[in-house]
Amino acid sequence: MSALSVRCQRVSCQLLASSSTSPLIQTRSYATQPKKGQIVKQASQGFKGKKNAPSGQMEPAKKDKKMMAFQPLPVSQLPHPLFESDRPDTLTLQSFHPEMLTRVVESQALKFPHNDNDPFRIFGLPRNILVEFRLLSKPCSVIRSVTIDAINKLDAASEKNSSESRVVFTGPKGCGKSFLLLQALQYCNARDWLVLYIPRATNLVNSTTAHTYDMRTRTYLQPIFAYQTLQRFLKVNAPRLEQLRTQTEIEIERRPSVPPGTPLVELINIGLKDQGHAPTVLDAVLEEIGKQAIFPVLLAVDDFQALYCKSHYRDQHFSAIKSYHLSMPRLLLEYASGRKSFARGAVFGALSMSNTTFPLPLELREALSLEYDRPYGPYVKRQPELVEYAQGLERLAVPSSLSVPEAASVFEVWMKDRAVPSKPNDELFLAKYSEASGNARAFVWKGLLSSMSA
Secondary structure (H helix, E strand, O other): OHHHHHHHHHHHHHHHHHHHHOOOOOOOHHHOOOOOOOOOOOOOOOOOOOOOOOOOOOOOOOHHHHOOOOOOOOHHHOOOHHHOOOOHHHOOOEEOOHHHOOHHHOOOEEEOOOOOOOHHHHOOOOHHHHHHHHHOOOOEEEOOHHHHHHHHHHHHHOOOOHHHOEEEEEOOOOOOHHHHHHHHHHHHHHOOOEEEEEOOHHHHOOOOOOOEEEOOOOEEEOHHHHHHHHHHHHHHHHHHHOOOEOOOOEOOOOOOOEOOOOEHHHHHHHHHHOHHHHHHHHHHHHHHHHHOOOOOEEEEEEOHHHHHOOOOOEOOOOOEOOHHHEHHHHHHHHHHHOOOOOOOEEEEEEOOOOOOOOOOOHHHHHHOOOOOOOOOOOOOOOOHHHHHHOOOOEEEEOOOOOOHHHHHHHHHHHHHOOOOOOOOOHHHHHHHHHHOOOOHHHHHHHHHHHHHOO
16 A cells, blocks of 8 residues: 555656646647648548549539439440340331321321431420430330321411410320420421420529529529520521521620621620620520511420429528519510510420429419319419410310320330330230320330339
C-alpha cells in the first residue's frame, strides 16, 4: 500500500508540473484557419465528382444512365446461336406514306420512315411511346378508323384558318390518343406542313426550367424551353422556313429591330444566339408563319390538359403562378383558344387521363362535354380565364378498345419481333385481348409483355 501511494504522488506531481507550463486545452483542428500559403486537403464526403471539376459541381450522368433501361446490347455480347438466327430486325412493314392512308389500309401496321429530321426524333416522344419504340426493332403504328377521321380533318384544315380547326383527342387512358397525335404529326410533315410538336406539355408547368419575370408583358418568361423549341422547330422545318420572310418590322429588346423582308431563319438565329431573346423571338416566329399562306401549320400538343392545370411554379412570395401567366403555356393557350391563329392549319391536342399530378380540370371538361369524374355543381368555382381559353374546342373521341383486326395487327408486330415468348396462336391472342378488354396499352403491356416478367 505504501508503494502504491508513493507512485500516485509521483504521477500527480508530474501532471501539476505539466499543467503549470502548458495547460491542457481541447482544440478542433477542422475549425482552425489555415496559415497563409498552406494547402489544405479536404477529405472526401462520399459523393464522387469529376477530378478536374470545380468544387460544388457533380459529374454529369452519362447518357446511358439517363435513359435507364431498354438499351440494345452490342453484337459482340450476343455470341450465342440463339441470337444469330431469326433476328428481330427481320420485321418487314410498309412505310407510313400519306398516299396510302385510306380506308383500304385500316387495321394495318405501317413503319415510320427513318430520317434524321423526323419530327418525333427531334421534338421527342411521350414516355410510353418512347419505351415501346425502343423495344421494337422499328417504330411503327397501326392505322385505325379514327386515324382516317383525323387525317380527313387535317385535309380540310389545310385550306382553312386554324381557329376553325381546334381539335382535342379524348378517351380513356391507354386507348391510343398519343399514337393518334403522332400519326397526325407524321402525316402533316410528309405533306410539307410546318409542324410544331410538344410531346410533354407537363414540362411547361411542373417547374423544371428557369423562369424570369418580364415587366413589359407582365408574364413569367421561360427562356430555356423557348430556346429548345426554336432549335427543334428550325431543325425539323429548315427547308420550308428558308422560303419564308418576315412581313412586318419586329422589335426586340436591347437590339436593333428586324426589318420586313428578313429571312425567317435569320430571325430564329437571333433567339438561338441569345437565350434571353428566345421567348420574344418564338412569339414573333409564330406570328409570322401565321400570316403566310404558302405552308399549312400544325401545332400538336400532348398532355394538353396540363396547360389548364395549376402550375408548380412559385413567385417571390411563394404563391402559385397561374399557367396562363407563364410565357410558353400562355402562347399555346392563345392558339388553342383561337385568339391567335394560322392562316392555314390546325391545332391538335391529346389529353392524358393517367396523369394524376395534372388531372383534367373542370373548365376543360365542360368545354369538351365530357362526363364528370366527381360531383360538381353550379357553386364550384371556375376560373373565367380558363373558361375563355377552352371555348370552341372540338372533341374527337378515340375508341376505348381496339377492334379485333386492329388488335391482330398489334399482336402480329410484337410476335414478329419475338416479344411473345410462348408459341403464338389464336388462343393466346384471344386470351390477352379479353384480359385487356381491348384497351391498346393494356393489351401490349399487361397482356403481351407481362409474360416476359419472371
